[in-house]
Amino acid sequence: MKQLFFMTMLFLTISYCSQKNSVIKAQRMEKASMKDFKMPKMKFEVEDKESSGSELYRKLVPDSEGLLTELTEEVIDAIYFKDSEVVPQPQEIKLVLYCQKDAVAATSSRNGRSLIRYSTDWIEKFYARANNDEAKVLNETKGVLLHELVHVFQLQPQGIGNYGGGGEYWLLIEGLADAVRVATGYFKPEDRPRGGEFKKGYRYSGFFLNWLREVKDKDFLRKLNLSTRTINPWSFDAAFKQILNDDNITLEALWDEYMTAIGDR
Numbered sequence: 001m002k003q004l005f006f007m008t009m010l011f012l013t014i015s016y017c018s019q020k021n022s023v024i025k026a027q028r029m030e031k032a033s034m035k036d037f038k039m040p041k042m043k044f045e046v047e048d049k050e051s052s053g054s055e056l057y058r059k060l061v062p063d064s065e066g067l068l069t070e071l072t073e074e075v076i077d078a079i080y081f082k083d084s085e086v087v088p089q090p091q092e093i094k095l096v097l098y099c100q101k102d103a104v105a106a107t108s109s110r111n112g113r114s115l116i117r118y119s120t121d122w123i124e125k126f127y128a129r130a131n132n133d134e135a136k137v138l139n140e141t142k143g144v145l146l147h148e149l150v151h152v153f154q155l156q157p158q159g160i161g162n163y164g165g166g167g168e169y170w171l172l173i174e175g176l177a178d179a180v181r182v183a184t185g186y187f188k189p190e191d192r193p194r195g196g197e198f199k200k201g202y203r204y205s206g207f208f209l210n211w212l213r214e215v216k217d218k219d220f221l222r223k224l225n226l227s228t229r230t231i232n233p234w235s236f237d238a239a240f241k242q243i244l245n246d247d248n249i250t251l252e253a254l255w256d257e258y259m260t261a262i263g264d265r
């Protein structure tokens with residue numbers, strides 16, 4: 001039985017599932033389509049009904065099932081070619097709004113069912129941090145859900161252990177999820193962390209991978225996801241060599257080029 005579990009935790013201290021809010025409409029996004037892809041049944045459940053974060057979410061996202069469908073189309077389009085087979089095909093994706101202190105969101109998949117849990121504590125903290133700007137909360141919510149949906153549909157690297165073992169497995173899973181978020185506009189240029197290292201993961205690797213998509217190959221993220229089918233044991237180095245068709249290319253050299261190009265060095 002295959003079980004996957006990804007978690008995003010942030011360690012901040014502010015409010016904790018308290019109360020208050022106001023209005024904004026969910027924006028419709030450009031639709032992508034996959035001929036062979038069967039959209040899973042989308043479900044939405046509110047476990048935390050009381051908090052202000054829960055109330056704000058439900059005001060900003062009147063149709064959660066519809067939003068999950070739109071974001072799923074964006075994810076599939078970002079990491080697969082139209083004519084390539086999408087291997088993880090869950091029958092159901094359920095979003096649960098719950099309250100857990102210091103948690104953002106987590107995704108698990110088992111037996112064709114994927115569960116995404118999104119914490120109202122994070123919604124409240126983000127709302128406060130964004131000076132009560134509801135449009136920013138909606139964008140953050142879409143970005144978080146899109147990141148989690150990448151985890152539902154991305155392919156797993158072979159021959160290098162598992163997600164819990166960290167290393168390049170973890171870097172690929174989280175880096176690709178954040179790269180898709182950058183590519184689809186749910187992270188803005190100002191969200192890019194300055195400097196750092198590729199192995200710090202998340203946005204560090206996500207913005208870098210998206211830069212490779214922008215300057216080296218427009219299909220970079222799709223090819224990176226699909227490289228896990230042919231490279232075993234998988235590595236970024238091997239994937240970059242394959243995708244960019246250059247045996248002399250290295251992760252280190254590309255990172256240096258990125259740092260210079262982006263003006264961080």
Ligand SMILES: [Zn+2]
Binds near residue numbers: 008147
């Ligand atoms: Zn993640």
